[in-house]
Amino acid sequence: MSRIKDAVLRYAPYWIQDAAIGWYNSRLYRQRHAGRYGEMRAYFSEWELSAAAELAAESSKRLEEFLAYVRERSPWYSKISAGGLSEFPLLEKVSLLQELPRISTITEQEGVVSLTGGTTGASMKVIYTHEDMQERFALLDHFRESHGYRLGEKVAWFSGKSLATQRDVDRGRCYRDDRRNSIRFFSTFLINRRNFDSYWDALQAFRPRFIVGFPSSVLDIAMVARERGLVADWKVEAMFPTAETVLPVHREVIGEVFGCRLVDQYASSEGAPFILECAKGRLHIHPLTGVFEVLDGNGDAAREGEMVVTSFTTHGTPLVRYRVGDRLRLAAHDDTCGCGWNFPLVDWIDGRTSDFVYSHETGRINLGNLSNCTKDVDGILSFQVVQDVEDEITVRVVGDRRFDTNQADRFLAALRQRTGQGMRIRFEQVDEIPREASGKFRFVKNSIASRVG
Ligand SMILES: [Zn+2]
Incomplete structure (x- = not known):
C-alpha cells in the first residue's frame, strides 16, 4: 500500500494525487467512524457536564472492567489474578518494545498498528482494536466540536508528511488537497524562508477555518509572516496542535498572525488517556479515558512528578501503569474552573521528560x-x-x-x-x-x- 502511495505521490498528476488522498482518507474515515463511534460520541456528550463524584464512580467502573479484561486476555498480565491497579507493576517502554506479542491481546492483523518515534530513536509499536480506535476518534471529534469545529469545514493540516518536492513547492504546490473532506495537507518538510511565499499563498487561497498539526511548523510560517508585517485576512477559528509540546511562543505568534486560539490536548500515540484544554484555556484530565497517576522520585503519589497512565482505549496493547515519559503537576485541591467541566484540573504537562x-x-x-x-x-x-x-x-x-x-x-x-x-x-x-x-x-x-x- 505505502509503496503504491509513494509512487502515486511522485509521478501522478496533481489531480490524481488529490483524488487518491481523498479516497484513502475517506476509507480511514469510514473505519474510524464505524462500529462503536456513534455510541461513544453520545456517551462523551452525555457525561460532559456530570458531577465530579459521578464521574469518579464511572471512571472506577471502567477501570475495573478494563483490568479484568487485561488479566484474562494478556499473557503478560496473566499472573496477576486479583486486586486493583496498585497490584500491577509499572510498565516500562523497553518492555513494550521487547514484549509486545506477550503484552498484546490481538495480532497486528486483527487490529490497527500504530507506530511512534521514541525518544531513544527506537520506533515504538502498539496495536489498537478497531473499537478502541473508534472510541478515541469519538472523543477527539467531540472535543474539537466543543471548540467550534464541524465536520466538512476547511482544515489546513500540518503533520509529519513529506508530500511535496522542492519542484512542487516552486510551482506553488506545497500541499495536496483532499477535496472530499475539505482538508489541505501541507508538506512539513520544506517550510523555510525560501519557500515562505508558496506556503503563505496556498494558505491565503484556501482560507482554512481550522488548523491541525505540529505547532512548530505553523510557527515557522507565522514567524516569517510577522517579520514581514503580514496577517491572515480571513479568520481561523482555532488551531488544534498535535505531537509537540505547546509553548507560549506558539500561542503568541500563531495567534497574532492567524487570529486564532491554540487549543491543546495531550494524548500520546501509544494510546495514553486524554488531557484536554477547555474553553477557559485550562487543562483537564478526562477521567473516562483512563487513569493518571503522578509519582515522585521514590515512586510515591505526589502532586507533581512523573506521569504514569492506564488507558481504557488500549484493549489491543494494554497500557497499565505505563511510564509514558512525561511529567505533570496536578492543580491544588481547592482550584476550580468556570468552564462547566468537573474533570480534574492540571497545572501543566512538561512534554517529554528528556526535553x-x-x-x-x-x-x-x-x-x-x-x-x-x-x-x-x-x-x-x-x-x-x-x-x-x-x-x-x-x-x-x-x-x-x-x-x-x-x-x-x-x-x-x-x-x-x-x-x-x-x-x-x-x-x-x-x-x-x-x-x-x-x-x-x-x-x-x-x-x-x-x-x-
Ligand atoms: Zn475548565
Whole structure:
C-alpha cells in the first residue's frame, strides 16, 4: 500500500494525487467512524457536564472492567489474578518494545498498528482494536466540536508528511488537497524562508477555518509572516496542535498572525488517556479515558512528578501503569474552573521528560523555562539547545535581521541566568535547524537526559 502511495505521490498528476488522498482518507474515515463511534460520541456528550463524584464512580467502573479484561486476555498480565491497579507493576517502554506479542491481546492483523518515534530513536509499536480506535476518534471529534469545529469545514493540516518536492513547492504546490473532506495537507518538510511565499499563498487561497498539526511548523510560517508585517485576512477559528509540546511562543505568534486560539490536548500515540484544554484555556484530565497517576522520585503519589497512565482505549496493547515519559503537576485541591467541566484540573504537562537541559548548579531547566529566554529578545525565529555532556551546551539560533549582537547578548544572558556560571555555552547562528526524521521539531536535544534526569 505505502509503496503504491509513494509512487502515486511522485509521478501522478496533481489531480490524481488529490483524488487518491481523498479516497484513502475517506476509507480511514469510514473505519474510524464505524462500529462503536456513534455510541461513544453520545456517551462523551452525555457525561460532559456530570458531577465530579459521578464521574469518579464511572471512571472506577471502567477501570475495573478494563483490568479484568487485561488479566484474562494478556499473557503478560496473566499472573496477576486479583486486586486493583496498585497490584500491577509499572510498565516500562523497553518492555513494550521487547514484549509486545506477550503484552498484546490481538495480532497486528486483527487490529490497527500504530507506530511512534521514541525518544531513544527506537520506533515504538502498539496495536489498537478497531473499537478502541473508534472510541478515541469519538472523543477527539467531540472535543474539537466543543471548540467550534464541524465536520466538512476547511482544515489546513500540518503533520509529519513529506508530500511535496522542492519542484512542487516552486510551482506553488506545497500541499495536496483532499477535496472530499475539505482538508489541505501541507508538506512539513520544506517550510523555510525560501519557500515562505508558496506556503503563505496556498494558505491565503484556501482560507482554512481550522488548523491541525505540529505547532512548530505553523510557527515557522507565522514567524516569517510577522517579520514581514503580514496577517491572515480571513479568520481561523482555532488551531488544534498535535505531537509537540505547546509553548507560549506558539500561542503568541500563531495567534497574532492567524487570529486564532491554540487549543491543546495531550494524548500520546501509544494510546495514553486524554488531557484536554477547555474553553477557559485550562487543562483537564478526562477521567473516562483512563487513569493518571503522578509519582515522585521514590515512586510515591505526589502532586507533581512523573506521569504514569492506564488507558481504557488500549484493549489491543494494554497500557497499565505505563511510564509514558512525561511529567505533570496536578492543580491544588481547592482550584476550580468556570468552564462547566468537573474533570480534574492540571497545572501543566512538561512534554517529554528528556526535553530539558541539566546544569550542576541549577538542576533541570525545562522546556518552558528555556523558551522564556527568548521573551525580551527581538528577531529569534527558532532555536535549539543541544546537550551531550554535563557542563556544555550548544545553542543554535535562526534569527532575522533584527537579531544583532546586542540581541544575542540578551538571549545568552537569559540562558546564563538559568544554567549558572559553570556551564560552557557554545553559540551558533545558523540559517536553518533541521527537523527530526519524523518531521517534528525538537527545541532540546539532550543525550544525557536518562543519566541525569
Ligand atoms: Zn475548565
